Amino acid sequence: VTLAPFGRRLCPVVAHEQHGAYDVISVLDAEGPAPEAGQFYMLTASERWGGGADERPFLPRAFSVLRRHEDGRLDFLFEDVGPGTRRLCELRAGDGIWLLGPLGLGFRAPEDGRRPLLVGGGVGIAPLAIWQDAIDAPALLGFRDAAHAEGARLLRGPRVATDDGSVGFHGLVTELLPGELDPSVTVYACGPPPMLEAVRALCEAEDVPAQLALESGMACGYGACFGCVVPTRDGYVRLCVDGPVLDASALDLVA
Amino acid sequence: MSERETPAPSGGLTFCGIPLAHPVINASGTFDAIAARRAFGDALLARFPFAAFVSKTVTLEPRQGNPPPRLWELAGGMINSIGLPNKGLAGYLEHDLPQLAELPVPLIVNVMGFSREQVAELVGAFGERGEVAALELNVSCPNVKTGMVMGADPGETAALLDAVRPLTRKPLIVKLTPNCTSPADVAAAAEAHGADAVSLINTLRGMAFHPRGSGTAWLGGGSGGVSGPAVRAIALAQVAEVRARTALPIVGMGGVACGRHAADFMQAGADLVAVGTESFRDPLAGARVAAELAEIRANRGIMASARDPRREAIAHNA
Numbered sequence A: 001v002t003l004a005p006f007g008r009r010l011c012p013v014v015a016h017e018q019h020g021a022y023d024v025i026s027v028l029d030a031e032g033p034a035p036e037a038g039q040f041y042m043l044t045a046s047e048r049w050g051g052g053a054d055e056r057p058f059l060p061r062a063f064s065v066l067r068r069h070e071d072g073r074l075d076f077l078f079e080d081v082g083p084g085t086r087r088l089c090e091l092r093a094g095d096g097i098w099l100l101g102p103l104g105l106g107f108r109a110p111e112d113g114r115r116p117l118l119v120g121g122g123v124g125i126a127p128l129a130i131w132q133d134a135i136d137a138p139a140l141l142g143f144r145d146a147a148h149a150e151g152a153r154l155l156r157g158p159r160v161a162t163d164d165g166s167v168g169f170h171g172l173v174t175e176l177l178p179g180e181l182d183p184s185v186t187v188y189a190c191g192p193p194p195m196l197e198a199v200r201a202l203c204e205a206e207d208v209p210a211q212l213a214l215e216s217g218m219a220c221g222y223g224a225c226f227g228c229v230v231p232t233r234d235g236y237v238r239l240c241v242d243g244p245v246l247d248a249s250a251l252d253l254v255a
Numbered sequence B: 001m002s003e004r005e006t007p008a009p010s011g012g013l014t015f016c017g018i019p020l021a022h023p024v025i026n027a028s029g030t031f032d033a034i035a036a037r038r039a040f041g042d043a044l045l046a047r048f049p050f051a052a053f054v055s056k057t058v059t060l061e062p063r064q065g066n067p068p069p070r071l072w073e074l075a076g077g078m079i080n081s082i083g084l085p086n087k088g089l090a091g092y093l094e095h096d097l098p099q100l101a102e103l104p105v106p107l108i109v110n111v112m113g114f115s116r117e118q119v120a121e122l123v124g125a126f127g128e129r130g131e132v133a134a135l136e137l138n139v140s141c142p143n144v145k146t147g148m149v150m151g152a153d154p155g156e157t158a159a160l161l162d163a164v165r166p167l168t169r170k171p172l173i174v175k176l177t178p179n180c181t182s183p184a185d186v187a188a189a190a191e192a193h194g195a196d197a198v199s200l201i202n203t204l205r206g207m208a209f210h211p212r213g214s215g216t217a218w219l220g221g222g223s224g225g226v227s228g229p230a231v232r233a234i235a236l237a238q239v240a241e242v243r244a245r246t247a248l249p250i251v252g253m254g255g256v257a258c259g260r261h262a263a264d265f266m267q268a269g270a271d272l273v274a275v276g277t278e279s280f281r282d283p284l285a286g287a288r289v290a291a292e293l294a295e296i297r298a299n300r301g302i303m304a305s306a307r308d309p310r311r312e313a314i315a316h317n318a
Helices: A083-090 A122-135 A146-154 A193-206 B033-040 B088-100 B116-126 B154-167 B183-192 B229-245 B259-268 B285-306 B309-317
Strands: A009-019 A022-028 A040-045 A061-064 A073-078 A096-103 A115-121 A139-143 A159-162 A185-190 A210-213 A229-232 A235-238 A245-247 B024-026 B071-074 B077-080 B107-111 B134-138 B172-175 B197-200 B204-206 B224-227 B250-253 B272-275
Touching: A009 A073, A009 A146, A022 A083, A022 A096, A022 A146, A040 A073, A040 A083, A061 A073, A061 A083, A061 A122, A073 A083, A073 A122, A115 A122, A115 A193, A122 A139, A122 A146, A122 A185, A139 A146, A146 A159, A185 A193, A193 A210, B024 B285, B033 B088, B077 B229, B088 B116, B107 B116, B116 B134, B116 B154, B154 B172, B154 B183, B172 B183, B183 B197, B183 B229, B197 B229, B224 B229, B229 B250, B229 B259, B250 B259, B259 B272, B259 B285, B272 B285
Parallel strands: A115 A139, A115 A185, A139 A159, A185 A210, B024 B272, B107 B134, B134 B172, B172 B197, B197 B250, B250 B272
Antiparallel strands: A009 A022, A009 A096, A022 A073, A040 A061, A040 A096, A210 A245, A229 A235, B071 B077, B077 B224, B204 B224
């Protein structure tokens, strides 16, 4: 596991790109170690963190890294859905951002030469992009509509499904999954809880191993607050230090 | 029994006889040194942010904690409904205590029981442990035998101290709850019945509704505790009220995010300051607050003469 340097680092935003409904910002983390796919960072804009809707955000926000470049640039994928993501989406080159990370446990390579298969939904495609950079795997990606489906370009050669049928397969990404499941596959998935639950149930039924990158509200990211627990077969675990990637077999249900 | 060897810091600061390198510690339950070492490695030990480490509340039996969601963000703070998950006394002694004993600072163990007998068992278990410098009593909990929150009533607090004081020579710190009529009355009772110090404030009771407007509480535990800068003014007033009623050393806390806030708590009468929620935003917050506080104290004489007090008074609300 790649450990985080102890303490936050103030890093410059060096680029902002719009990808349909999503914003990608690049942060130059010259001092930090290279993250493993599925690890995450706690992000805080250095200016005006607070003062948005409800006078928030207050806490940092946890984001899996989308991609790392050789020069230490880290890309993050945002969708503006609340006061924290709104402020992060506003960041442009020259703005400052506090980084804490890389944190948590990321994806583990498939065992016994199994073939990796990536399944992503919405903004949850982020950790699959950096994982695809490492292991080169086919991807099934689901989005709400065409504006969101522009995010599919962040991965190589994905099969795309949209809820409204505007791009690719008309339906849920998990409807594409059964056709791809066979006993030689390991599934890596990240997306909204209903999608992850469908992936978990399908993989369980087919006896296919799956690693799920989950999300939970998180105050600290390093095990201090105990706020981000999810129920597993062994009781509650802190997603920040025991995840965010969990084996599907550890879960009864993704809720 | 081997007492923990703590090198005497140069500044000569002590708290209940415990030498400390600086006056900033952590609030119980806001920093997990074992998890932080997993995340940051031994760099945590090299730059440990607190002058003493207060561990998360230990109960007699293991607790899973409350169902999620456990957090709700507020303007200038948050509500938590964590529910005191812990491995229980036996699990703490076997798994946590040996790891916490490796920290480079004195260890204060926070304990909570649902009856005086339970608290007594916990205090007794730690009372002679060499790894433990002091005990903090979390009294924000109902006594199941009387139905009263132990720390919300001076009589309950007195009876609790009568039960546990004879069990240890280690310093006993009573963590006062703000959710009562008079924390100062409770502090006075604690002092009269043998407490060595008080710490305050614990979180203020709060709740939030689900944003869907369905009339259900957001937090899995129903209600929770409010912390962060939003509570700081309340905490300052309570520290000042407690200081007016007791000579005991005070650990002041509630929304401390920088050295200026820590200096305010000391003006209110605190001997030490604890950093809580701010550590969630910045794991080195304790060290930063300590450094800023030291600078403020070093410059106080010079700054005071150079400033125009009337102008500063206007500036805050300008």
